[in-house]
Amino acid sequence: METTILGAGPLGLTLALRLALQGDRVTVIERAAQPGGLAAGFPLGDVTLEKFYHHLFRSDHAIIELLNEIGLGDDLFWETPDTSVLVGGKPYTLNSAGSVLRFSPLLPWERLRMGAAIAYLKLQSNYQKLQDKNAADWMRPWMGHAAYDKVGGPQLAGKFGDYAQDISMAWMWARIHSRTTQLGYLHGGFQRFYDRLAELVGVLGGELHFSTTATSIRDRRGGRVRVGTSHGDIIADRVVSTLPTRVTMKLLPTLPSFQRRYDVGAALSAHCLILSLDRHLMERVYWLSICDPGYPFLAVVEHTNFIPPQDYDGRHLVYFGNYLPMDHPLFKLPKEAVLEEFLPHIKRINPDFAPEWVRESWMFAAPFAQPVVTPDYHRHIPPHVTPLRNVYLANMFQVYPQDRGQNYAVDMANWLARQLG
Numbered sequence: 399m400e401t402t403i404l405g406a407g408p409l410g411l412t413l414a415l416r417l418a419l420q421g422d423r424v425t426v427i428e429r430a431a432q433p434g435g436l437a438a439g440f441p442l443g444d445v446t447l448e449k450f451y452h453h454l455f456r457s458d459h460a461i462i463e464l465l466n467e468i469g470l471g472d473d474l475f476w477e478t479p480d481t482s483v484l485v486g487g488k489p490y491t492l493n494s495a496g497s498v499l500r501f502s503p504l505l506p507w508e509r510l511r512m513g514a515a516i517a518y519l520k521l522q523s524n525y526q527k528l529q530d531k532n533a534a535d536w537m538r539p540w541m542g543h544a545a546y547d548k549v550g551g552p553q554l555a556g557k558f559g560d561y562a563q564d565i566s567m568a569w570m571w572a573r574i575h576s577r578t579t580q581l582g583y584l585h586g587g588f589q590r591f592y593d594r595l596a597e598l599v600g601v602l603g604g605e606l607h608f609s610t611t612a613t614s615i616r617d618r619r620g621g622r623v624r625v626g627t628s629h630g631d632i633i634a635d636r637v638v639s640t641l642p643t644r645v646t647m648k649l650l651p652t653l654p655s656f657q658r659r660y661d662v663g664a665a666l667s668a669h670c671l672i673l674s675l676d677r678h679l680m681e682r683v684y685w686l687s688i689c690d691p692g693y694p695f696l697a698v699v700e701h702t703n704f705i706p707p708q709d710y711d712g713r714h715l716v717y718f719g720n721y722l723p724m725d726h727p728l729f730k731l732p733k734e735a736v737l738e739e740f741l742p743h744i745k746r747i748n749p750d751f752a753p754e755w756v757r758e759s760w761m762f763a764a765p766f767a768q769p770v771v772t773p774d775y776h777r778h779i780p781p782h783v784t785p786l787r788n789v790y791l792a793n794m795f796q797v798y799p800q801d802r803g804q805n806y807a808v809d810m811a812n813w814l815a816r817q818l819g
């Protein structure tokens with residue numbers, strides 16, 4: 399069986415490996431010059447650093463198993479770094495029952511109420527009860543208005559902007575229910591994982607075409623499928639697109655009822671400015687969610703408060719992350735202008751910060767990086783089987799109710815490979 403897979407992100411590469419192991423002749427088409435998709439990294443000395451901050455949770459079983467299977471499991475590093483929220487100009491650790499009870503921006507009884515709502519979400523395993531509810535409407539009465547105004551509301555607004563009032567409670571449930579405080583990272587960077595997957599697919603006889611863009615998917619006589627690419631056509635017995643649903647829809651011929659039902663919903667783009675500093679920005683915090691108003695970024699992630707700076711020749715690496723609509727003006731600004739805009743706000747995080755601390759900087763952006771999971775999202779998740787014979791869809795917009803993540807890409811690929819086998 400000849401299978402063509404569109405996209406060499408975590409999903410496409412895992413699927414390619416599984417199908418190649420099952421005996422398929424696999425061809426992978428990838429627009430970028432390297433494997434890894436949104437989890438790809440760039441070289442930094444002897445290692446790589448993700449273009450967008452990445453870590454694993456202890457509950458990410460599928461990817462941990464795959465890392466073990468391909469011999470990288472021993473290089474996983476587990477730690478409980480500090481994850482905090484910025485409220486009233488100060489960072490407060492907020493990652494455990496104890497930290498909720500110590501969270502001084504709230505009165506003691508408000509903390510208890512917030513803690514009780516979190517405990518309920520941890521214990522509740524039936525997310526369907528919550529999925530048609532709006533997270534803002536659920537959290538205000540359950541967590542209490544003070545906790546919502548200081549933490550829950552600003553976090554929703556930071557992540558989803560204008561869509562914040564229309565996010566499914568199932569999305570919030572999954573973040574609280576499934577995530578662990580212990581976080582994992584692959585020594586040397588996750589790029590190693592994707593390079594290894596690509597290498598293994600090659601060893602099994604698969605072909606990987608990088609810097610090649612898929613431009614169309616058409617059916618051919620006899621049930622075969624033709625993929626148009628920037629480097630010519632490829633004919634296969636079947637095609638699996640791991641590109642976002644909206645992107646895949648543009649490649650397919652017109653399929654009116656399929657597109658009407660499933661080509662709906664919004665997505666946000668990701669933007670990250672990364673600074674290499676000559677010292678710490680934050681004393682202890684790895685992850686800082688900005689809950690105060692007026693910041694031009696939603697999270698500050700000091701990677702080297704999780705993975706030691708020694709791994710990066712002493713660099714202190716800090717991400718300033720955003721999810722924004724694809725037409726946001728930030729995406730048009732050059733790195734220097736973004737840095738200029740961010741500098742006074744970085745000083746709000748640490749008043750001692752001076753631009754002279756910055757040794758190097760990088761900036762990355764990616765479209766279709768975060769689905770906007772509204773309460774009716776689940777009604778518009780397309781099936782893996784499309785109306786075009788032998789054409790399948792498997793992408794992070796079908797991950798539900800969990801927020802997209804490398805683990806869920808691996809899990810979906812494992813599942814689909816079994817179905818196609």
Ligand SMILES: Cc1cc2nc3c(=O)[nH]c(=O)nc-3n(C[C@H](O)[C@H](O)[C@H](O)COP(=O)(O)OP(=O)(O)OC[C@H]3O[C@@H](n4cnc5c(N)ncnc54)[C@H](O)[C@@H]3O)c2cc1C
Nearest residue numbers: 405407408409429435436450452453611612767802803804
């Ligand atoms: C800011 C940010 C932070 C994140 N943090 C984490 C984290 O901490 N932990 C975690 O596990 N996950 C995290 N994720 C999510 C994780 O990156 C994704 O879940 C994962 O990459 C999804 O894999 P995928 O293969 O489904 O999609 P993608 O990674 O998007 O891969 C799709 C691939 O298709 C390619 N492509 C697109 N169009 C075409 C075309 N026309 N032709 C050919 N190729 C094409 C793309 O170049 C890409 O390589 C984060 C994501 C972002 C944006």
